[in-house]
Amino acid sequence: MSHTIAPLNPPYRLLMAPGPVNADPRVLQAMSKPTVGQFDPYMFKVMGEVQEMLRTIFKTENKQTMVVDGTSRSAIEAAFVSVLAPGDPVLVCCAGRFGLLLKEIAERCGADVHAIEKPWGEVFSIEEITQAIESVKPKLVATVHGDTSTTMRQPLEGLGEICHRNGALLYTDSTASLLGNDLRADEWGLDIVTTGMQKCFGGPSGMAPITVSDRAVAVMEQRKSIEAGVADSQEEISGSRIHSNYFDLPQIFDYWGPRHLNHHTEATHMLYAVHEASRLVVEEGIDAVIERHWLNGAAMAAAVQGMGLSLYGDQANRMNDVIGVKIPASADDVAVRGQLLGDFGVEIASSFGPLKGTIWRIGVMGANARKDAVLTAAAALGSVLERQGVAVSTEKGIEAALAVYGA
Amino acid sequence: MSHTIAPLNPPYRLLMAPGPVNADPRVLQAMSKPTVGQFDPYMFKVMGEVQEMLRTIFKTENKQTMVVDGTSRSAIEAAFVSVLAPGDPVLVCCAGRFGLLLKEIAERCGADVHAIEKPWGEVFSIEEITQAIESVKPKLVATVHGDTSTTMRQPLEGLGEICHRNGALLYTDSTASLLGNDLRADEWGLDIVTTGMQKCFGGPSGMAPITVSDRAVAVMEQRKSIEAGVADSQEEISGSRIHSNYFDLPQIFDYWGPRHLNHHTEATHMLYAVHEASRLVVEEGIDAVIERHWLNGAAMAAAVQGMGLSLYGDQANRMNDVIGVKIPASADDVAVRGQLLGDFGVEIASSFGPLKGTIWRIGVMGANARKDAVLTAAAALGSVLERQGVAVSTEKGIEAALAVYGA
Missing domain, CATH: 3.40.640.10 (Type I PLP-dependent aspartate aminotransferase-like (Major domain))
Structure with missing residues (x-):
């Protein structure tokens, strides 16, 4: 090899795609x-x-x-x-x-x-x-x-x-x-x-x-x-x-x-x-862990709905830990996810096959199933969409999420 | 679960079996x-x-x-x-x-x-x-x-x-x-x-x-x-x-x-x-890494021969990094390896199939292909054998290993 490889120095990411998420x-x-x-x-x-x-x-x-x-x-x-x-x-x-x-x-x-x-x-x-x-x-x-x-x-x-x-x-x-x-x-x-x-x-x-x-x-x-x-x-x-x-x-x-x-x-x-x-x-308790995923997933769902986006799929059978969001016609999927990752360090995902480019998937999983991760990711998503001219209200999204947490 | 599991706290081991060895x-x-x-x-x-x-x-x-x-x-x-x-x-x-x-x-x-x-x-x-x-x-x-x-x-x-x-x-x-x-x-x-x-x-x-x-x-x-x-x-x-x-x-x-x-x-x-x-x-250089394995493998082979044990197999085609040693008739394989691990924290292995219980395999690999690991493992093996009444000379083994290192 003609050059030297530097030691690892990964950027900080808040991984809100449906996995991998940040290991605890x-x-x-x-x-x-x-x-x-x-x-x-x-x-x-x-x-x-x-x-x-x-x-x-x-x-x-x-x-x-x-x-x-x-x-x-x-x-x-x-x-x-x-x-x-x-x-x-x-x-x-x-x-x-x-x-x-x-x-x-x-x-x-x-x-x-x-x-x-x-x-x-x-x-x-x-x-x-x-x-x-x-x-x-x-x-x-x-x-x-x-x-x-x-x-x-x-x-x-x-x-x-x-x-x-x-x-x-x-x-x-x-x-x-x-x-x-x-x-x-x-x-x-x-x-x-x-x-x-x-x-x-x-x-x-x-x-x-x-x-x-x-x-x-x-x-x-x-x-x-x-x-x-x-x-x-x-x-x-x-x-x-x-x-x-x-x-x-x-x-x-x-x-x-x-x-x-x-x-x-x-x-x-x-x-x-x-x-x-x-x-x-x-140690946390299996049912408490599930409940935590349910709560934070519900807050994330409320946030995206509150800001004016639509949820994807049958909500009665939705996983607690993954929120599907319809990508609005006015939004450029790749640009939104690019800015979210590049400027805010927040990762969300689209999907595969018939849903590629039509929905975003937001994971609220593991160590990231917590209030600050949900609120910062939602605020970042709202900000990017606002900057890209999509008609959303970050403020209302955060308000809706906080309401789920009972604040 | 009715009891609490404690956090991991592995014992210190010097792993001189042919893998896994201590990760760097x-x-x-x-x-x-x-x-x-x-x-x-x-x-x-x-x-x-x-x-x-x-x-x-x-x-x-x-x-x-x-x-x-x-x-x-x-x-x-x-x-x-x-x-x-x-x-x-x-x-x-x-x-x-x-x-x-x-x-x-x-x-x-x-x-x-x-x-x-x-x-x-x-x-x-x-x-x-x-x-x-x-x-x-x-x-x-x-x-x-x-x-x-x-x-x-x-x-x-x-x-x-x-x-x-x-x-x-x-x-x-x-x-x-x-x-x-x-x-x-x-x-x-x-x-x-x-x-x-x-x-x-x-x-x-x-x-x-x-x-x-x-x-x-x-x-x-x-x-x-x-x-x-x-x-x-x-x-x-x-x-x-x-x-x-x-x-x-x-x-x-x-x-x-x-x-x-x-x-x-x-x-x-x-x-x-x-x-x-x-x-x-x-960074070390591929050939330098191979040379290091050769040198430390040679020192380990010299140590076991020097202490009075016999090497196993065709030495012209021996791997640099694994030393086969014939288990002397007077030694109890399981007891020797048990004391080596339990008292000295040093792991060596026997083998499989027709060689199970008839040879020991000493790995000199990766981060453990180094002088102090070879010398301490050899000294520990010699001590255990001496204590178990096997006729070996740890002193001569260490001397032979040091000679390989040019000391």
Whole structure:
């Protein structure tokens, strides 16, 4: 190389897009604690505590609760490839980009994919899903709890029982919804739930918590096979393997379980981040964290409406932590977001596919689900719009937000 | 949860197993810099600088040089699943646990796997591999540059040309060898090289650098397909997809390329770690880093021999950064390693499979490839052995190590 690279010096940003959001400084600090070996007794203690806290967070008693070492979608793929053998029928509920992602991942697993679709911005009724289950008789029903592309939250209560009655497992992707919205894995009969760290969890991207019910574990273990290099006997090596080594959940269970059988080398410092982020939310209380997301999301929704913008989508089924805003015809999307980031250091996002350039998505997530972040981001957005000649009133927006906070 | 989890407070360890080793404190500090959004201009700058530095480190001009968001084996699987369609012939060179891992990953891809084997502790001659290539005519030849399970380094020089002449791509796993041993991707004709951060790189586990030649990119792009949720047109969605979304390298290339097409959400703070770890090795100089591993590895080898232990395996082909030591019959492996960790805070490892309990592996890697780490670890090992009644002389071991340092 002919030149020198300077040390990192990131600009300060207030990240109000729907993730990644600013990792909590306490979580970042925990990441820089000293490294321990992957079979150190202290490492096992940290892993055990992470499992215990994640159970509390997912509201589950599932033994198999841990993290997959990768970004959010790594756990989705781990769930699918571990459940679905080629040809297995799967029902995917698609009403946004992340529903399409589930469909795509299932297709890449070679599954027999049946998708039901809704226009982006809508959700499925339990009846609609039930009908499809009865017709497809799938091995797995795949849903997105909160599809950030549309800001919608899919109701799931009652679906587990229907799936089980029809011999199906129920999967939900809660990457963008967990801890911002009510989710009860055991009570709702969710067999597999996956999430990420960089949204309501207030951590960095790169680890994907997952919980798996005993019912789903039993399905996965039908294709369990241990790596030849670490297996104790030939019997542990199966001919009918899961079609991925990295995402083979039964092997990951063994790595996290009492056998601590070597698989990957756990990402120690990311695990530290998961430990601290989990600790902070457990300390605050899961329901208090959800309530905080609800309150700050409501304040942000009031702010944008108050200033004269329109909310996007069915507000009864909106995620607490992501606000969809219709981009006014008089506003230039790219210019608005550019000035907001460049001059105010505030990031918001547009969306994907049919919603690209038509809505803004404002995330109120994790450490940024707090009053000052909501008010400063709303004031900044209002100022930029006013400067660009869009007819809004920042003053009224802030007033409306403050009213939500009861001030 | 009925009890409170205390904040992290890891014990101090000197990690002299073959990885993970202690992450350099400067790298850990870089991880706690503020988060930026995944499409922030600053993020693109960091990604670009990482690519540039990784090219220097891999000694390549390959455009497609970046990280896969996962532990070391994630990049192996990404390489294999992106190159190998079901039924494609692959030749795997197996002489240790990590050769077996390559075989297993290829099998899980549904490839037509042909393995040549050597007893653990030996390496293949280029002639032996050539013969197998000419007979199998594989699409991919898979090798392990440094198999930590055996401490052996596989010579690769000249193999690229032979592969290309026979229409094969050449892959090598340099997880444990890169930066500790000479590796020249372009000069040696290596089409795909993957590695990890937690060994000679001196970083944390959880990111997997990879470089891919134009020849290999062309093969992968035959099955390129963009996610429906972000594709610009139907034409971008192929029917013949790579059998993984997460590990679909052509999509990862688009995420890292000028189009910055959304795929995963880059693990920002792990990327910061890769940036700083890369910056430190580029600043020191790649060859100087390799030389440092050689020198400190030689000192550790001298120390264990000097104290009266025997080295394991063919020393002409030993990795610079991992020392294999035969466990003396009079020593209790588990007790020795337990006391070393418990009383001295020093971690060394045994191995896997046929070498489990028969050799110790001492890593001299990354930030721990330095004189004081070598001397203190050797002194601690000698002390523990003496206390356990094994006939060794710590004094002579230290003397021999100091002689290597020219003191």
